Amino acid sequence: MNTEKRVRVRFAPSPTGGLHLGGVRTVLYNYLYAKKHGGDFILRIEDTDQTRFVPGAEEYIFDCLKWCGLNPDESVRNEGPYGPYRQSERKEKYRLYAEELIAEGHAYYAFDTPEELDEMRRKYKNDENPQPQYDNKVRMRMKNSLTLSGEDVHELIRSNTPYVIRIKMPENETVSFNDMIRGEVSFNTSLVDDKVLLKADGMPTYHLAVVVDDHLMKISHAFRGEEWLPSAPVHILLWKYLFGLDKMPHWAHFPLILGPNGKLSKRDGLKYGFPVFAMNWTDSKTGELTEGFKEKGFLPEAFINLLALLGWNDGTEQEVFSIDELIEKFSMGRVHSAGAKFDYEKAKWFNHEWIKKLDAGSLKERVVEVLEAKNVKVQDEKLLLKVIELVKDRCTLLTDFYEQSAYFFKTPENIDLSPIQPKWNDKKNLFFIELLRNFELENSWEAHQLENSFKEIASVNDLKPGEVMLPLRIMLVGGKFGPHVFDIAALLGKAETIQRVKATLKVLEGA
């Protein structure tokens, strides 16, 4: 195997819809590995299935990667020397290799129609073999260049009979390779089917394309999800036949990210109320919107962090990592081999940690976005920064900034009086009238000063400060939450504070 070549890794999604958590983690591990080793991260679009073309899906993938900060070094948007980076545009390249395999006896033409394939499956299906494969046991009974005469084959091709090219899996050989995460993995070739390499429309299947492109693009390390492990022997053999095992990239198959039942799916998200895609995705056919982590209020820093730790850790107790720390500390050897169940509670914890960790300046723009989406206008940036600093500890998702800070920028529409109304009395009313008078005379308008005079007036009125602090909070905030009341009043300013107290007092008096 090539050990000294420049590190080049690739993420090869098929642009068919939303970009899944597991997909982003695959991107991340590829990216981290590339950056750690000073290599290249390539994005290759696997769009060989024309029936599954989804408009906008490719752009969406770029948007997601951009949001995550995992931009490729080479892609359809940033071509390197190994383009094109879209497989549909490389169509012509694959046939040659498929023909080469046939010439060497490693593949064959197959003319079986879909109906004939169905029939074969029906015929051989039984309890012992519920899903018959097109393999060494049946290939000699099918319509292909192994069973037909050379003349017949030529004639069929000449008459434009649709055909595919299948790999001819050897019988009873052991194919093994060394997976960077799992160690040696081996397969008996008799149990693997004769996968289609080139489809009737002339497009390659994933199996051919991945090998050819990894070779042509000089990929040094091929990383992908565990769902690909069963077809690895096909890829290994293709490497052996076409380019030589010594040129083959190093492999690693990442553990799956599981949902409550099996491989995490879009459905799980819907069912259990958490996002599965990186960003919002709208199905163009059904119009169905699937919510993304971004829109749910996740920071990309946290999203990356949580994904990195789902299947990997650095062996210490550290859990919060910046992307630079991840690049520094990542190693394939510490990636788990077992699947990890996604835990949304823990995901939120990561986000909370990142909100607490980031300073107001770095949070600013994203908070403005949240507020403006809810029609809260922010004019005063200095105020905004102070507000963020004051409330960020109590925001788990970015969207929480709305509830936690909107009242600084506009008078609350709903004042929840239920916690104070039952205990409201003349004594408290008098207190607030006096407090208001005091506020009017106050010059410094600073939290400590406000608190001191508040307590003084309370004791003069024979009230415990606690009895009137909650009412003040509700008058200013609208509910039982938020930072220290006097910090709130200080930031609200004299005029606004007085106005809010007056307004609510009026309601309470009227009741």
Next chain:
RNA sequence: GCCGCGUUGGUCAAGGGGUUAAGACGCAUCCCUUUCACGGAUGAAUCACGGGUUCGAUUCCCGUACGCGGUACCA
């Protein structure tokens, strides 16, 4: 069915022949706080099972069970 990969608290997990089997999330209780959080403390909760190997297995080997993945002219 067959093939492959897995299996440490509910979840993420460290550890890997001798440990009181870390830590985190979540949960519970308490402290702090006259709100809600943050923070701090404490607690409940784990090596799937059976055989080996060994003086000694959670750790190594083999089975079994279970889970997941694959079994398409989809990736």
